[in-house]
Amino acid sequence: MAAGTEIAIVGGGLVGAAIGLGLVRGGASVALYDEGDVAHRAARGNLGNVWVQGKGLASPPYAELTRRAALAWRDFAAELTDETGIDLRFRQDGAFFCCFTPEELDKRAGQLEAAEARSQIPSGYSRARLADMRADFPMIGSGVAGATFCRLDGMVDPLRLLRALLAAFQKRGGRYLPRARVETIAPEAGGFRILSASGASHADRLVLAAGLGNARLAPQLGLEAPVRPVRGQILITEKLRPFMPRGISFIRQTADGGLICGESSEEAGFEEATTRNVLQDTARRATTVFPFLRDVRAVRAWGALRVMSPDGQPIYQRSASHPQAFLTSVHSGVTLAPFHAGPLADAIRAGALPDDIALPFSPARFHVQATRAA
């Protein structure tokens, strides 16, 4: 990378902030454009799982990417806390995914066992009976058939993570530009002309990490972001004394005691509202796992939009027509944060994506020709 190269990142969520931090750690000069509170902000609506089990069942590269990121999380969190003084409330003591019928458990366990056998990186997978789960959760409901367990699964406070990423980024000289929605990006001599709500400026290199906004910006640069919103709804309870020594996929107890419950996945366009039927279903599943939650009050609920690709896997791309332009579209901004701040940022700083990132995660896999060939 030439000295004085200016890199612009579009998108100040978990993905953009992690890449930005990785770039400034490597000595790059970086400007991070963040839209503002009108943005959809998947980074601020999610549950906060560092999640491995079930990811990449049909895609070994995605499974390995996820496992490597999860393995890197503990050091990543420690370093970020050292640098910022912000406790991320990171824990990685494994988590259960509850199944409610023996058939569901058998099917899921079969899929995860196959994935575990295929993978080069053990995830600490095991199948748990209800009796096994009682050791951690004496109060678990008898409506749970059993669970799949993964030692690598963990949790973090996503708001603290975002705050820490932005703090570390700025501490190392990164320029964070809030209220700077990017309207157009025009290629010009030696880079790009970025027109944003905070004015016009030049960048030598560009990274799109704008979540759902990538769909609008990517075509201007010969990039592709066939992403759509997939809504998730979250239900928050009043604070309870800590009682969860390990995670449950869709129930996370925050360090302050409240439970964050939610696992819905809905095609609702850009509608972020909550709906009664989904929240009822969330509450029903949560009280099936922990019947005592019937006496616990829900105090808040919200909807948020995931950034989903057609196959649910990340898209990483370097533009063929504008080789200084890169794109990142993922819905796992929490789990993959160590990868984004590490190997991905290093590759972008070097100016090219290595084959093990570029090939499996190219959007070319969505082309009709690719589908036919496969």
Added chain:
Amino acid sequence: MFKQLAQPDRPLVGIVLSGRAVSAPEGEMLAAVLLREGFGPFRTTPVGGRERAAYCMMGVCFDCLVTIDGRPNRQACQERVRAGISVEAQQGAALLPVGGSKA
């Protein structure tokens, strides 16, 4: 500190505040009775252990949380006096499950 402005036209019933028997008009807002009776603190905060009492009196601030008949985290400003209820301060976050195996 607080007093009733007028004699209520509702029947008085007995309730128990931290083991102390008092009488109060049936159906009155519980938080008002607790303030009048000098009950406090209503709760301590889950993280810092700070003492709190009823503040907004309209269901918003959650500082009036108490335990009623063993059920934790009840908003006293959203509860009415019923004959025989027993009220305790809410100490930090609720310890659950309440009442053991109700599953």
